Amino acid sequence: KNEVEQSPQNLTAQEGEFITINCSYSVGISALHWLQQHPGGGIVSLFMLSSGKKKHGRLIATINIQEKHSSLHITASHPRDSAVYICAVSFNNDMRFGAGTRLTVKP
Amino acid sequence: EAGVVQSPRYKIIEKKQPVAFWCNPISGHNTLYWYRQNLGQGPELLIRYENEEAVDDSQLPKDRFSAERLKGVDSTLKIQPAELGDSAVYLCASSLRGQGRDEQFFGPGTRLTVL
Numbered sequence: 381k382n383e384v385e386q387s388p389q390n391l392t393a394q395e396g397e398f399i400t401i402n403c404s405y406s407v408g409i410s411a412l413h414w415l416q417q418h419p420g421g422g423i424v425s426l427f428m429l430s431s432g433k434k435k436h437g438r439l440i441a442t443i444n445i446q447e448k449h450s451s452l453h454i455t456a457s458h459p460r461d462s463a464v465y466i467c468a469v470s471f472n473n474d475m476r477f478g479a480g481t482r483l484t485v486k487p
Numbered sequence: 488e489a490g491v492v493q494s495p496r497y498k499i500i501e502k503k504q505p506v507a508f509w510c511n512p513i514s515g516h517n518t519l520y521w522y523r524q525n526l527g528q529g530p531e532l533l534i535r536y537e538n539e540e541a542v543d544d545s546q547l548p549k550d551r552f553s554a555e556r557l558k559g560v561d562s563t564l565k566i567q568p569a570e571l572g573d574s575a576v577y578l579c580a581s582s583l584r585g586q587g588r589d590e591q592f593f594g595p596g597t598r599l600t601v602l
Contacts, residue, residue, distance in 0.1 A: 413591075
């Protein structure tokens with residue numbers, strides 16, 4: 381079983397919709413990361429958090445340490461948000477990645 | 488400030504041929520990672536360097552894969568000979584470890600296709 385599970389695997393939304401991507405993990409972590417990967421492979425770090433909530437523009441990330449769960453929210457989604465969103469956790473000087481959620485936002 | 492640089496961006500080779508990927512991390516970052524990402528999956532760690540020392544290479548297929556980071560700066564990952572199953576995106580990342588600064592910065596990746 382993968383230490384990091386994401387859902388949904390694929391998500392299609394209409395422009396303007398509120399989007400939620402979920403991540404559950406099974407190990408004790410020092411930090412959780414949300415990453416964005418566009419076609420072509422490059423990965424960009426969106427958030428690194430160890431508690432509570434962070435907001436950057438239309439993106440919001442929350443984490444519940446007790447429940448070992450995190451969510452990434454996108455408000456007022458736009459076609460340029462279309463990408464793969466990856467949840468990753470840091471623990472024991474190591475990092476584990478979820479399989480990613482492929483988001484497609486249609487105009 | 489320049490990010491993590493990787494080259495080439497794309498590589499197509501025939502099976503049994505050798506291939507090498509190069510990575511230059513962000514200046515000052517002491518930790519360098521090589522990942523392999525198969526289609527539809529998250530990255531999987533191949534090797535992690537702390538300066539010039541490989542501190543975690545447990546997932547590196549050592550019969551055909553090798554890596555080096557001789558001066559603790561840039562790094563090369565080699566596959567010899569390549570197999571069809573090696574087709575993937577090879578990602579390099581770097582970080583400044585210590586004092587909780589373990590955020591990794593990723594390069595654009597090298598997309599390898601083995602025919």
